[in-house]
Amino acid sequence: MIEYLKELSELKGPSGREDEVKDYIKSKLEEKGIFYEEDFFGNLYVFKRGKAEIKLNVCVMAHIDEVGVIVTGYTSDGYLKFRPIGGLDAEILPGNEIIFLNGTKGIVISLPPHRKKQIEYSFKNLVIDIGAYSSEEAKSRVDIGEEGVFMTKFEEIGKEVYKGKSFDNRAGTALVLSLILDEEIPFDTNFVFTVQEETGLLGARVSSSRRNFDLAFIIEGTFAFEPYHPEEEYYPKLGYGPVITKMDKSLIVNEVLINYVERAAFKNNIKFQWKIPFTGSTDGGPVSLTNRGVKTLVMAIPCRYIHSKASLIFKEDLYNTKKLLLKIMEEMYGEDFKGIM
Amino acid sequence: MERILRELCEVFGPSGFEGEVKEKIKEFLKGKKFDIKEDRFGNLVIYNKGKKPTITFSAHIDEIGIVCVDADKRGFLKCSPVGTVYPHLYTGHMVIFKSGVVGVFNGKNWKKQDVNSFEEIIIDIGCESKEEALKAVSIGEPAVIYSSFVIQDNKIIARNLDNRAGVSVLVNLLLENESFERDLYFVFNVQEELGLRGARVFSEYIETDFVFTVDVSTTGDTYTEPERSFKLGGGAGIRVMDSRTVFPLKLISYLENLAKKRGIKVQRDAGSYGVTDAFSIQTARGGIPTITITIPVRYSHSPSSLILRSDLEEVYKLINAIIEEPPSN
Numbered sequence: 001m002i003e004y005l006k007e008l009s010e011l012k013g014p015s016g017r018e019d020e021v022k023d024y025i026k027s028k029l030e031e032k033g034i035f036y037e038e039d040f041f042g043n044l045y046v047f048k049r050g051k052a053e054i055k056l057n058v059c060v061m062a063h064i065d066e067v068g069v070i071v072t073g074y075t076s077d078g079y080l081k082f083r084p085i086g087g088l089d090a091e092i093l094p095g096n097e098i099i100f101l102n103g104t105k106g107i108v109i110s111l112p113p114h115r116k117k118q119i120e121y122s123f124k125n126l127v128i129d130i131g132a133y134s135s136e137e138a139k140s141r142v143d144i145g146e147e148g149v150f151m152t153k154f155e156e157i158g159k160e161v162y163k164g165k166s167f168d169n170r171a172g173t174a175l176v177l178s179l180i181l182d183e184e185i186p187f188d189t190n191f192v193f194t195v196q197e198e199t200g201l202l203g204a205r206v207s208s209s210r211r212n213f214d215l216a217f218i219i220e221g222t223f224a225f226e227p228y229h230p231e232e233e234y235y236p237k238l239g240y241g242p243v244i245t246k247m248d249k250s251l252i253v254n255e256v257l258i259n260y261v262e263r264a265a266f267k268n269n270i271k272f273q274w275k276i277p278f279t280g281s282t283d284g285g286p287v288s289l290t291n292r293g294v295k296t297l298v299m300a301i302p303c304r305y306i307h308s309k310a311s312l313i314f315k316e317d318l319y320n321t322k323k324l325l326l327k328i329m330e331e332m333y334g335e336d337f338k339g340i341m
Numbered sequence: 342m343e344r345i346l347r348e349l350c351e352v353f354g355p356s357g358f359e360g361e362v363k364e365k366i367k368e369f370l371k372g373k374k375f376d377i378k379e380d381r382f383g384n385l386v387i388y389n390k391g392k393k394p395t396i397t398f399s400a401h402i403d404e405i406g407i408v409c410v411d412a413d414k415r416g417f418l419k420c421s422p423v424g425t426v427y428p429h430l431y432t433g434h435m436v437i438f439k440s441g442v443v444g445v446f447n448g449k450n451w452k453k454q455d456v457n458s459f460e461e462i463i464i465d466i467g468c469e470s471k472e473e474a475l476k477a478v479s480i481g482e483p484a485v486i487y488s489s490f491v492i493q494d495n496k497i498i499a500r501n502l503d504n505r506a507g508v509s510v511l512v513n514l515l516l517e518n519e520s521f522e523r524d525l526y527f528v529f530n531v532q533e534e535l536g537l538r539g540a541r542v543f544s545e546y547i548e549t550d551f552v553f554t555v556d557v558s559t560t561g562d563t564y565t566e567p568e569r570s571f572k573l574g575g576g577a578g579i580r581v582m583d584s585r586t587v588f589p590l591k592l593i594s595y596l597e598n599l600a601k602k603r604g605i606k607v608q609r610d611a612g613s614y615g616v617t618d619a620f621s622i623q624t625a626r627g628g629i630p631t632i633t634i635t636i637p638v639r640y641s642h643s644p645s646s647l648i649l650r651s652d653l654e655e656v657y658k659l660i661n662a663i664i665e666e667p668p669s670n
Contacts, residue, residue, distance in 0.1 A: 214381070234411035234480065246481030247408065247423075252357030252532065254383070274480040277408045278421040293382025293542045341381070 001182075001318055002162070004028075005174035006154045009164035012101055014068030014085050014147040015199040018042060020101075021064045021170075025177060025193060032181060042195040043207040046180055050187040056337060057212060059190040060325070061204060062176040062219040063197030063283055066166035067307050068149040069098060069128070071142055078132035080106065080142060083123060086198025087307055091121045096309050098128055100148040104141050106130035150309045160315040161238075167303040167311040169197070172219035175301065175322050183322070186329045197283055201250065204283030208290040215332075215340055216296045217325060218284045221311075222275060224302030234276060236302045238314045241271040242321035245298035249278055250285020256339035257297045264327040270320055275300065295340050299325060342653070343492055345369065345516070346509040350490045350499040355406025355423045355483045356535045358439060359383060362402040362508070366529055369512055374520065375527075382542040385529040389521045394550035396667055397526040398514075398660060399540065400507035401533030401556065401618060404500070405642055406485040407436065407446075409464070409478045416468035418444065418478060421459055424534030429456045430643045435487035438478050442466055443487055486644045495650050502648050503641045504533070507555035510636075510657050514664075523664055533618055540618035544625035551592070551630050551668055554618045555656065557648070558610050558635035569612050571637060573648070576606025576655040578635030583613040586620045592632040595668045596659070603662050606655045610635045630668075634659060 013021035022044055029036050029046065037045045044064075067086035074080060084090075094110030106128040111118060119125050128148075132138035152165035164170075173193065180191050190211060194203035208216065222243050225235040236243040244261050246253055265272050275298075288296040301321045304312040332340065348369075354362040363385050370377065376388045385402070405424035412418050422428075431446045438444070444466035448456030456462065464484075468474035478484075488500040499505070511527050526547055530539035533556075544552065558578050561569030571578060579596050580588050593609075600607040610633075623631040636656050639647045 233413075247357060252535070255358070255360075277410045277481045278423075288382065289538060289541050290545075292546045293380050293384070295381055 001174050001178040001322070002315060004177050005162070005170060005318070006164070008170040008173050009154045009166060012099065012149050013065050013166070014149050015065040015196045017101055017147045018065050018195045021173070022193070025064070028177060028181060034180065039206065039210060041203055041206040043203045044193040045207070045211070046191040048180055048185060048189055048191060050185040050189055052187045052333060054187045054333070056214045056341070057190065058187065058215045059192050059211065059213045060176055060179065060217045060219060061192045061194055061207070061283055061287070062172035063169045063194045063203065064173050065195055065198055066149060066168070066170070067198050068147050071144055071146045073144065074135040074138045075127060076135050078134050078138040079109070079127035079129055080138060081127055085147060089307070090123050090126060092308050093126055094121055097151040098148040099151045100142055100146050102142070102146060104130055105151065106148070152310045162313050162315065163310050165310055167301070167313050168221035168306040171221040171301040171303060171313055171318060175219050175318065178322065183326065186326065186333045194283055201281065201283050201286045205286035205290065208287040208294060212291045213287070213294050214291070216284070216287045216294050218282055218287065218296060218298040219321070219325070220282055220298060220300035221303045221306060222280070222300035223306045224304050236273045236275060238302050238304060238312065239316060240273045240302070241317060242324050243275045243300040243302050244272050245275045245282070245284070245300070247277045248275065248280050248282060248298070250281030251288050251296060251298065253297055254295050257295060260328055260331055261297070264331040265324060267331070268323070268327045270324045270327065272324060273302070342509065342513055343650070345512055346497065346505060347490050349505040349509050349512070350501055353437070353439060353485055354402060354404055355485050356403040356532045357423070358483050359402050359531045363529065366508070366512060370515060373515065375515065380543065382539060383531040384539045384543045386543060386547065387515065387527040389523070389525040391521055391523045391525065393524050394667055394670055395524040395526065395548065396663065397528060397547060397549040397552045398511055399528040399530055399543070399552060399554045399618060400511050401504050401531070401539065402508050402529045403531055403534055404485060404503065404505070405534050406483050408483045409438070409480060411480065412471045412474035414471050416470050416474040418464040418466060418474055420462055420464055423483060425642055427642065428459055428462050431486060432456050434644050436464060436484040437487040438482050438484040440478070440482065442477050488644050496647060497650060498645050498647050500644050500646065502638055502646045503557045506557055506636050506638070506648055506653060510555055510653065510660060513657060514660060521664060523667065525664065530618065537616070537618050537621040540621040541625070544622040544629060549629060550670060552619070552622050553660070553663060554622065554631065554633045555660070556617045556633055556635055557638040557641055558613050558615060559641045560637045560639055563639050565640065571608060571610045571613070573637045573639060574652065575608040575637060576652060577608070577659045578610035578637055579607055580613070580617065580619070580633040580635055581609050581611040583615055583617065585616045586623065588619065588632045589630050592630055592668065596632065599662050599666060600659060603658070605658045605662060607659065
């Protein structure tokens, strides 16, 4: 799974332009002769047989896009004006290297501490420097609407601790890909790689309306943090296992599913942690509203510093999330999906 | 009527945790022959087969509340709102969690009454440490204001008249009839306060010609709200327009004519800042003619809201009249 994460992390896939990521997934699937489908919106579907055949239409979903920037104009001296794609904080951008889909590299401008008070770091003031001499040159190198992402190498920087970009949601993508390629699953399942999550949970809504799922598992990479005063504030942490959503801004997870999580985790001695209620929203929200209501569970791999240049992840959390997901599926099958239909 | 409303108001049911309300409704309808189903999202759908056109009445069964998100080292809980909650109105009140734990809702600056955000809110459940507090109340556990239900002559006061008042009207209607001639759906939908979610789900699959949603609407006859003509004691409200919905003129005039013919007291409810399930429903399945019938309420979304029994009765009569004399396609 880590090899997939390494390769996926370094690919460029800002919302709406996820082709590099999709091509990688497709090539992996083709190597094993696995059939896939794509809808007009860009979502990728894989159906996989499990140990058992079931009546329910179940899916495991991960979004493959990431936050990024989009070029909106040029300054007269050849800088690029830009806007964020998805939730990006302007204050963390100055000095970051950006790579555009066409390969052009640039740096978000930043002022040295000597002169720092001169500008406020906001999207109004920040521009990207691609080393162009004039606005004509800038125009010829990067089109309006070109999208770019952070440039970050994937590396192991501690023992089984990895650094890289866009673990939200390449971590989830790697997990789902490894379920397809390497794991035996308890029952027939649809796997969906959705697009355009960061710009409004769009792909998931389309995919769920098209495929009429009954039960959905959303796999995410979510924020984790070690607060300065750990006794005062709750945050999900690295090393404490998958982060389970009880509720967020888009979804309240049905209590039946929460009970399955608790039982599966307890029986198999897997630790997990709760997400902070009402923070963020995921593909789970729109999915739950389709097809007469879809029972939707959101599980996430904790990552530090998501939506920034580089995030951190523990290998253990990634594996435990996969393990817990499989155990939950087994538990549900074992109880004949009681309470789910 | 009062008994039903009282029992509905006394159960716990913030958005996403409406189980007790649904149980209560099922308990009321025990022995009746209606076809009761619950969809996967949690909406309770009751169907009565009969003559077309098909008419749907809906009322959301959830209420606003709060949810525990953390505890600090001294054992105080932190919380987030479920729906639109004004923290300064809750300060000093008791809250009750799903498991039955009761706590005091307070702001750090409560004596100055300038509590504006949930960042400043703490809930005291009398615990001494973080561990003890989180053992009593888990992260993600919901709570509502702990309050009483009061009837005084014509007035009814409770925390969750939004929208147990609307629910009680529909439940009454079901209780007083063995069956109906008409093709009717009664929907008790969930998660309205979090963005009209339940309504979106049921309106996509119920095949209906018209939807009438019943909800409360804040009046403009107090010191606390901008002035408008919609008032307590003015009878059933016919929603004309609100912050996100324009209602179809055809249904407005249908309801007004119907009320005139039957001597039912109605008033136009225009210019509200609120939004109702109609917003989700009217754009579903290529467009469904939808209107909201409102019950005038004061101080909705506060620990004590107030309605008049007489208004509730007018709403009941209006809905009865719709069943007897439905709109034509």
